[in-house]
Amino acid sequence: MTGAPRTVDWDGDAIxxxxxxxxxxxxxxxxxxxxxxxxxxxxxLVVRGAPAIGVAGAFGVALAARAAAGGGAPATDAVxxxxxxxxxxxxxxxxxxxxxARLGDGFDAVLAEACAIRDEEIxxxxxxxxxxxxxxxxxxxxxxxxxxxxCNTGGLATVERGTALAVVQTLHERGALAEALxxxxxxxxxxxxxxxxxxxxxGAPYRLVVDAAGPALLASGAADVVLTGAxxxxxxxxxxxxxxxxxxxxxxxxxxxxxxVVAPESTVDAATYSGSDVVIEERDEGEVLAFGATxxxxxxxxxxxxxxxxxxxxxxxxxxxxxxxVRLDRGEQL
Amino acid sequence: MTGAPRTVDWDGDAIxxxxxxxxxxxxxxxxxxxxxxxxxxxxxLVVRGAPAIGVAGAFGVALAARAAAGGGAPATDAVxxxxxxxxxxxxxxxxxxxxxARLGDGFDAVLAEACAIRDEEIxxxxxxxxxxxxxxxxxxxxxxxxxxxxCNTGGLATVERGTALAVVQTLHERGALAEALxxxxxxxxxxxxxxxxxxxxxGAPYRLVVDAAGPALLASGAADVVLTGAxxxxxxxxxxxxxxxxxxxxxxxxxxxxxxVVAPESTVDAATYSGSDVVIEERDEGEVLAFGATxxxxxxxxxxxxxxxxxxxxxxxxxxxxxxxVRLDRGEQL
Numbered sequence: 001m002t003g004a005p006r007t008v009d010w011d012g013d014a015i016x017x018x019x020x021x022x023x024x025x026x027x028x029x030x031x032x033x034x035x036x037x038x039x040x041x042x043x044x045l046v047v048r049g050a051p052a053i054g055v056a057g058a059f060g061v062a063l064a065a066r067a068a069a070g071g072g073a074p075a076t077d078a079v080x081x082x083x084x085x086x087x088x089x090x091x092x093x094x095x096x097x098x099x100x101a102r103l104g105d106g107f108d109a110v111l112a113e114a115c116a117i118r119d120e121e122i123x124x125x126x127x128x129x130x131x132x133x134x135x136x137x138x139x140x141x142x143x144x145x146x147x148x149x150x151c152n153t154g155g156l157a158t159v160e161r162g163t164a165l166a167v168v169q170t171l172h173e174r175g176a177l178a179e180a181l182x183x184x185x186x187x188x189x190x191x192x193x194x195x196x197x198x199x200x201x202x203g204a205p206y207r208l209v210v211d212a213a214g215p216a217l218l219a220s221g222a223a224d225v226v227l228t229g230a231x232x233x234x235x236x237x238x239x240x241x242x243x244x245x246x247x248x249x250x251x252x253x254x255x256x257x258x259x260x261v262v263a264p265e266s267t268v269d270a271a272t273y274s275g276s277d278v279v280i281e282e283r284d285e286g287e288v289l290a291f292g293a294t295x296x297x298x299x300x301x302x303x304x305x306x307x308x309x310x311x312x313x314x315x316x317x318x319x320x321x322x323x324x325x326v327r328l329d330r331g332e333q334l
Numbered sequence: 335m336t337g338a339p340r341t342v343d344w345d346g347d348a349i350x351x352x353x354x355x356x357x358x359x360x361x362x363x364x365x366x367x368x369x370x371x372x373x374x375x376x377x378x379l380v381v382r383g384a385p386a387i388g389v390a391g392a393f394g395v396a397l398a399a400r401a402a403a404g405g406g407a408p409a410t411d412a413v414x415x416x417x418x419x420x421x422x423x424x425x426x427x428x429x430x431x432x433x434x435a436r437l438g439d440g441f442d443a444v445l446a447e448a449c450a451i452r453d454e455e456i457x458x459x460x461x462x463x464x465x466x467x468x469x470x471x472x473x474x475x476x477x478x479x480x481x482x483x484x485c486n487t488g489g490l491a492t493v494e495r496g497t498a499l500a501v502v503q504t505l506h507e508r509g510a511l512a513e514a515l516x517x518x519x520x521x522x523x524x525x526x527x528x529x530x531x532x533x534x535x536x537g538a539p540y541r542l543v544v545d546a547a548g549p550a551l552l553a554s555g556a557a558d559v560v561l562t563g564a565x566x567x568x569x570x571x572x573x574x575x576x577x578x579x580x581x582x583x584x585x586x587x588x589x590x591x592x593x594x595v596v597a598p599e600s601t602v603d604a605a606t607y608s609g610s611d612v613v614i615e616e617r618d619e620g621e622v623l624a625f626g627a628t629x630x631x632x633x634x635x636x637x638x639x640x641x642x643x644x645x646x647x648x649x650x651x652x653x654x655x656x657x658x659x660v661r662l663d664r665g666e667q668l
Binding site (some may be wrong): 182186207217243294309 | 359439515517518519520521523524526527528530531533534540541542543544545546547548549550551553556577578580584585588607619622625626628629630631632633634636637638639640643644
């Protein structure tokens with residue numbers, strides 16, 4: 001993504017976000033100057049992806065500090081609302097809290113902390129790409145890898161490069177990627193809209209598939225490894241991630257294909273004991289019942305729309321972070 | 335569906351089809367008077383569902399017989415093209431062959447055979463509904479059932495009432511349905527577009543869910559049983575059905591939820607030894623890459639689009655047909 005705008009960044013006096021609701025059609029940067037607008041952007045998925053909303057949240061604390069210094073409401077109120085804008089990913093609350101710990105030192109200190117968080121996430125993405133590609137080379141020593149992914153785990157989910165898709169990019173840069181098989185990721189099609197856009201930019205070979213085809217394609221031998229991101233990694237190794245991750249893990253287990261979770265340490269939450277302690281966000285049923293303004297179901301239809309699921313540690317081969325590879329399949333603990 | 339038009343029927347001098355590409359927005363009947371138009375309708379999914387395309391194919395042989403009697407091409411050529419219009423469901427080739435066996439006796443004999451096939455499928459749907467509901471009552475004796483389904487297996491997949499959704503309808507008529515959880519069934523959304531339309535018509539309680547949520551909802555205890563249809567049941571009990579069925583079967587196994595396949599005997603194919611012998615239709619990538627005329631992926635994106643998958647008999651609790659319940663989980667053979 002060198003030369004391309006960052007997914008989230010500080011731009012003079014505002015947060016600059018790539019508007020992910022407009023992709024792949026248009027690359028639009030939106031500038032956010034107040035916390036209410038940032039909460040709206042996070043909830044509408046203008047910015048999404050656990051590490052990215054963590055960084056955005058940290059910059060949001062800087063907005064709150066500036067508003068309070070200018071005579072607005074106390075920053076603590078805005079910060080409390082911001083950290084609760086989305087419940088499942090731990091990164092948002094964690095990075096908001098980290099930046100908010102500097103509120104007593106003023107706007108400049110908060111902004112410096114947020115920039116540090118941004119820079120650490122960038123470094124983490126590069127390191128995850130390297131560690132993950134090394135692991136894939138160990139797991140699949142004989143040939144270039146065919147990699148299945150879900151949702152968007154690229155630069156658009158972080159600041160640059162990504163988590164699982166950073167590994168795909170590193171493999172591609174090493175000449176070790178045979179094909180990526182991104183799942184489209186209903187209902188909001190982050191895999192179709194965002195991941196194909198990033199794969200096109202990196203010039204990597206891929207074919208998009210519907211979510212329901214993932215386990216069947218694994219059973220037919222179409223992929224060598226599954227790489228996913230995470231919204232929260234519990235202390236016992238359970239992983240909360242985009243809805244459909246669990247189904248893919250079942251498919252990988254059935255096919256004997258390694259299932260690897262790639263996420264920065266900022267996503268690992270020692271305070272969450274297991275997956276059953278994670279709050280799964282239930283999003284609006286309209287996301288399922290219509291495509292844009294076009295209804296896809298009968299008049300009067302209702303829907304359930306859980307946005308995440310939990311994959312038990314027992315189905316996970318390894319967790320890759322910027323600093324370690326935890327082989328859950330060998331009984332290693334976080 | 336009493337009082338409603340049949341999904342497929344003979345209407346004086348033409349085949350009358352509900353145009354399933356127009357639902358749920360509009361209920362439109364199309365009249366088909368030649369085999370080429372019927373092949374097009376089958377391939378565009380104007381009519382779909384294994385039993386329904388079997389009946390449509392049988393009526394198509396009558397169209398071929400009439401054309402040949404009127405001086406057109408030999409019926410055998412048209413019949414050969416018709417039986418190969420879609421490869422995965424056995425019903426099309428089987429019912430075309432059955433009707434074509436009467437070609438030597440003329441148009442009236444072929445039409446009579448096609449009408450007999452239609453009537454047998456109607457009777458089969460009623461019987462499957464009763465047998466399936468009885469089985470669900472045995473499997474879930476303590477409370478009204480919460481039933482997960484995939485694709486459309488209702489009257490729109492047959493002539494009337496359906497296969498798996500006939501069981502849902504019978505349960506609802508008995509007051510034994512707590513909730514249906516239809517999967518939307520990407521890429522063509524037969525579950526969203528067609529199954530919700532049928533559930534609304536029967537006044538049954540339901541919530542639509544994305545395909546990827548099926549296994550996770552089963553793991554969370556949201557459903558008591560999974561009911562699916564089939565496009566082909568192999569001699570060893572393996573089932574070819576809509577893509578995503580296999581993932582749902584893995585989810586059911588993981589959750590300890592019964593997984594029941596409901597299909598007429600016309601779908602059981604003793605000549606197909608196992609699921610690996612079934613030809614899986616690969617459909618156009620455009621179905622995945624765009625929603626109607628709106629692209630959902632990046633410019634230049636490619637897709638793989640397998641329309642069906644194979645669920646091994648080892649994951650199936652029971653097969654319900656109009657004449658028997660085969661408890662595959664107890665080692666019973668077809």
